[in-house]
Amino acid sequence: MLIGDPKQAIYAFRGADIFTYMKARSEVSAHYTLDTNWRSAPGMVNSVNKLFSQMNDAFMFRDIPFSPVKFAPRNQSLQFKVNDAPQPAMTLWLMEGESCGSGDYQSYMAQVCATQIRDWLRAGQTGDALLTNGDSFAARSRLGYQRVGAQQA
DSSP states (O other): OOOOOHHHHHTTGGGOOHHHHHHHHHTOSOOOOOOEESSSOHHHHHHHHHHHTTOTTTTSSTTSOOOOOEEOGGGTTOOOEETTEEOOSOOOOOOOSSOOOHHHHHHHHHHHHHHHHHHHHHHHHTTSBSOOSGGGOOOOOSSHHHHHHHHHO
């Protein structure tokens, strides 16, 4: 029996290696996937399903299929609101302009994300959003220097 999460392997989470995962997966005949996300709000689950169902190789390799999941019924009412207005479960930002270097792009996106988190935290401080402190957020980045850029922003 093999238990693994290819999405964690893609990002080398805890030393995982995607090629080791793909080799091991190819050596077993039966594949099973959990079909329910027990942690996330319905809007987030539906947004991720929609985004990653758009292409056959959403995770760079055809050997790693995307499997849509259901949200847990107990999470039906989960929704982030600011001033009683529902907020999008997922937001995609684009940088305006013709082109830019990767450093400029990463710096800009770190600033945009940090500004959004700051605004949500301020809304939490004034009682306009159900947030108590910075522990309500997790920002992921692949490389250490990206985290530093976001923290500075």
